[in-house]
Amino acid sequence: MNVIDINNVSKIYHDNAIPVPAVTDVTLNFTQGEFAALVGPSGSGKTTLLNIIGGLDKPSKGDVVIAGQNVTNLSDSKMIDFRLQNIGFVFQAYNLIPVLTAKENVEFIMLLQNRPKAERDRRVAELLKEVGLEDKMNTRPNEMSGGQQQRVAVARALASKPKFILADEPTANLDSKSAANLLDIMAEMNKNENITFIFSTHDQRVIDRARRVITLTDGKVSSDVIQNN
Amino acid sequence: MAGMMNEMMENSINHYFSHIQIHNPGFKGNNEIQYTIKDPQKVEAGIKSIQGVNAVTLRTVVFGMATSPTSATGVKAVGIDPAKENEVTQFSQFVKQGSYFTDNKRNEVLVGKKLAEKLHIKLRSKIILTFAAQDGNILSGAFRVCGIYGSGNTQIDAANIFANIQDMNVLLGKDSGYHEIALTLKDVKNIDIVGSDLQKKFPGLKVETWKELSPETATLNDYVGFVLWILMSVMMIGLAFAIVNTMLMAVMERTRELGMLMAIGMNKRRTFLMIMIETISLTFVGCPFGVGIAYLTTEYFGKKGISLASWGKGMENFGMSTMVYPHLENNLYFQVSILVFITAFLSAIYPSIRAIRLKPAEAIRKI
Numbered sequence: 001m002n003v004i005d006i007n008n009v010s011k012i013y014h015d016n017a018i019p020v021p022a023v024t025d026v027t028l029n030f031t032q033g034e035f036a037a038l039v040g041p042s043g044s045g046k047t048t049l050l051n052i053i054g055g056l057d058k059p060s061k062g063d064v065v066i067a068g069q070n071v072t073n074l075s076d077s078k079m080i081d082f083r084l085q086n087i088g089f090v091f092q093a094y095n096l097i098p099v100l101t102a103k104e105n106v107e108f109i110m111l112l113q114n115r116p117k118a119e120r121d122r123r124v125a126e127l128l129k130e131v132g133l134e135d136k137m138n139t140r141p142n143e144m145s146g147g148q149q150q151r152v153a154v155a156r157a158l159a160s161k162p163k164f165i166l167a168d169e170p171t172a173n174l175d176s177k178s179a180a181n182l183l184d185i186m187a188e189m190n191k192n193e194n195i196t197f198i199f200s201t202h203d204q205r206v207i208d209r210a211r212r213v214i215t216l217t218d219g220k221v222s223s224d225v226i227q228n229n
Numbered sequence: 230m231a232g233m234m235n236e237m238m239e240n241s242i243n244h245y246f247s248h249i250q251i252h253n254p255g256f257k258g259n260n261e262i263q264y265t266i267k268d269p270q271k272v273e274a275g276i277k278s279i280q281g282v283n284a285v286t287l288r289t290v291v292f293g294m295a296t297s298p299t300s301a302t303g304v305k306a307v308g309i310d311p312a313k314e315n316e317v318t319q320f321s322q323f324v325k326q327g328s329y330f331t332d333n334k335r336n337e338v339l340v341g342k343k344l345a346e347k348l349h350i351k352l353r354s355k356i357i358l359t360f361a362a363q364d365g366n367i368l369s370g371a372f373r374v375c376g377i378y379g380s381g382n383t384q385i386d387a388a389n390i391f392a393n394i395q396d397m398n399v400l401l402g403k404d405s406g407y408h409e410i411a412l413t414l415k416d417v418k419n420i421d422i423v424g425s426d427l428q429k430k431f432p433g434l435k436v437e438t439w440k441e442l443s444p445e446t447a448t449l450n451d452y453v454g455f456v457l458w459i460l461m462s463v464m465m466i467g468l469a470f471a472i473v474n475t476m477l478m479a480v481m482e483r484t485r486e487l488g489m490l491m492a493i494g495m496n497k498r499r500t501f502l503m504i505m506i507e508t509i510s511l512t513f514v515g516c517p518f519g520v521g522i523a524y525l526t527t528e529y530f531g532k533k534g535i536s537l538a539s540w541g542k543g544m545e546n547f548g549m550s551t552m553v554y555p556h557l558e559n560n561l562y563f564q565v566s567i568l569v570f571i572t573a574f575l576s577a578i579y580p581s582i583r584a585i586r587l588k589p590a591e592a593i594r595k596i
Contacts, residue, residue: 113494160493
């Protein structure tokens with residue numbers, strides 16, 4: 001079974017009653033363990049498609065099935081709960097809650113899931129170690145570099161044990177060393193734990209590391225290539 | 230305002246009318262000399278036996294003329310037992326010049342400041358008090374001013390002369406007697422109960438509380454209470470706007486953060502509660518701080534007083550002193566705190582609704 005099935009999805013925005021198609025007739029499938037990148041110039045629809053996959057936006061046409069469940073017509077409340085249990089997010093910026101420490105940020109999502117304390121503590125320690133930040137547990141985001149913050153964000157995304165992780169331009173604000181470091185961690189997790197990663201990106205460094213590159217042009221899939229990585 | 234009202238009531242009620250007065254029913258209509266209280270000492274003893282009574286004094290009240298070398302005016306001459314009167318009204322503290330009464334001197338009077346100005350008299354001046362007896366004869370006696378008082382109420386100061394009741398009884402002869410019994414209570418809140426008990430005990434006498442003796446003061450007191458609540462409501466409305474504004478700013482400034490939180494799985498109920506709890510938490514910090522400042526300020530100025538001398542003359546005509554001592558009942562702090570919490574809670578609803586209406590996809594992208 002595919003993790004994600006996108007069936008003939010279109011999204012049209014209405015800008016002062018003028019219809020603006022962002023995504024048109026996209027059909028894609030993702031299996032467990034994919035390390036895929038959605039690429040394309042600005043305005044190609046990659047972020048819109050990512051948002052539709054993540055349930056942050058609803059398609060105008062078509063449907064999205066995640067782990068066998070059609071999420072297209074779920075209510076906002078049910079979709080939020082679904083995201084909490086099944087989808088991890090890493091954003092370009094403003095990932096972390098500024099007043100919480102790294103430990104508390106990672107723990108936050110498990111608090112939302114009502115996980116017991118012992119499990120939360122164990123998993124936080126495990127995840128921060130995995131991303132190489134076990135010594136930054138009690139550090140606040142403003143005391144960390146951009147790369148460190150993104151690594152904490154990855155740890156948080158994994159904390160909920162999601163079916164896949166969506167990363168929207170995760171390396172956009174990072175220097176090359178931090179970006180490489182982040183990609184290494186995500187690739188490691190993908191390889192060792194079979195976690196599915198789907199990126200929306202301009203960054204050639206990410207494109208080079210992805211095993212599948214889906215190119216969008218004017219809202220349509222113009223190519224879907226498997227790379228040997 | 231509460232302090233001013235308290236001052237006014239203190240001046241007229243505590244220091245003159247007292248809490249309850251008892252008269253012969255005929256005296257109230259006519260103010261004539263013959264309407265004295267029968268068996269006044271028995272009545273006094275009966276009053277003292279009632280629980281809640283603080284102090285009692287007996288007065289002779291006669292309406293007549295006061296004449297000085299240069300002027301004359303109508304006055305109400307009140308014959309008092311200086312010691313008992315002081316227990317009820319603490320009148321000695323209002324003597325601004327001279328002394329209250331001296332033990333061994335006769336025919337002394339206390340004259341109000343306004344009356345002294347009217348009669349062009351000063352300390353040790355001689356005045357003649359003239360009254361009409363029951364049989365129509367004119368009774369007059371010479372008195373010397375031993376003290377000039379200022380009660381804070383110019384109406385009282387302008388109309389009342391106080392003399393030792395023994396001297397008054399000598400002057401009034403067979404018309405002497407007690408026309409008025411004034412008493413204060415340990416707790417003024419029991420005034421209606423004690424008033425009712427006294428009326429039952431002495432059905433042949435007219436028992437009146439200060440509200441009946443000074444209905445204008447009672448009305449003003451109720452009016453001030455009403456105005457205070459209106460003011461409070463206006464302040465709460467202002468507070469509500471301030472809270473809505475503050476929390477809306479907090480929501481708008483954190484649009485991206487809220488979008489991120491909703492994206493990762495924080496549901497609308499939790500988001501709503503988060504904003505509400507933030508508001509209540511801020512109120513928990515701000516309210517005691519504000520109440521504390523209000524309490525300290527009121528306590529400080531309640532002892533030191535705030536001088537309103539610029540409006541002095543006008544205020545004294547209404548029985549208000551130029552020195553205002555702010556006063557707030559303790560339970561008012563609690564009531565206001567509850568009001569503040571309710572206002573904060575209700576004000577936080579709209580910003581919370583705005584927060585949960587954010588669309589995560591748009592919120593995350595907000596610049």
